[in-house]
Amino acid sequence: MTGNRQTSWAFADAYVAEDDALRWARDRARDAGLRSVTPGTGSALGLLAASVDAKAVAEIGTGCGVSGIHLLHGMRPDGVLTTVDPEPEHQQFARQAFRASGFASNRARFIPGRALDVLPRLADSGYDLVFCDGDRLEVMDYLAESLRLLRPGGLVVFEGAFANGRTVDSGPQPTEVLRLRELLRTVRESPELVPSLLPVGDGLLCAVKR
Numbered sequence: 001m002t003g004n005r006q007t008s009w010a011f012a013d014a015y016v017a018e019d020d021a022l023r024w025a026r027d028r029a030r031d032a033g034l035r036s037v038t039p040g041t042g043s044a045l046g047l048l049a050a051s052v053d054a055k056a057v058a059e060i061g062t063g064c065g066v067s068g069i070h071l072l073h074g075m076r077p078d079g080v081l082t083t084v085d086p087e088p089e090h091q092q093f094a095r096q097a098f099r100a101s102g103f104a105s106n107r108a109r110f111i112p113g114r115a116l117d118v119l120p121r122l123a124d125s126g127y128d129l130v131f132c133d134g135d136r137l138e139v140m141d142y143l144a145e146s147l148r149l150l151r152p153g154g155l156v157v158f159e160g161a162f163a164n165g166r167t168v169d170s171g172p173q174p175t176e177v178l179r180l181r182e183l184l185r186t187v188r189e190s191p192e193l194v195p196s197l198l199p200v201g202d203g204l205l206c207a208v209k210r
Helices: 003-013 020-031 039-051 066-074 088-100 115-121 136-149 163-168 175-189
Strands: 056-060 080-085 108-112 127-132 150-159 193-198 204-209
Touching: 003 039, 020 066, 020 088, 039 066, 039 127, 039 150, 039 204, 056 066, 056 115, 056 136, 066 080, 066 088, 066 127, 080 088, 080 115, 088 108, 115 136, 127 136, 136 150, 136 175, 163 175, 175 193, 175 204
Parallel strands: 056 080, 056 127, 080 108, 127 150
Antiparallel strands: 150 204, 193 204
């Protein structure tokens, strides 16, 4: 990548400034050894939530709340984020971060547990957007559940589609990268979906359900 392009990417990533609550959530995630979405990815999530006038969003992978704050900023003022994570202590940090960002407690529903145990309990066609940032080995299952959960015109979004460049690397790759390649092919070829792969952060795979 040329220096000019790297500079442009850095500028785009920092284009939307993050507030103290987001920086606090990032610090907690870093302390816990978790990877957070980049500022550019976060601003894209807020934009996508706003573009579908999202009232109900499901998030796989709460982390410490960075992506959730961005999603809530884009959602309707009466919107509710349902966020799932296997680590309740991480969700406690997210609660604090949401509160520090000025969101009322009824704007988020925290469900501790494995995504594939929780998602089947959520309502069919009840969501405007599903954001997937969980176990990459389970992405095909997340896609199937997302298609059930989304209303027509809703969005499914996967973070980490580039896998730090390994997705397009021709060398031998671990199973999680092979799953991502399968996901990319399936989303691109599905007649149910209108796809796009956004080059922000580590790759944001988006698709609208027809």
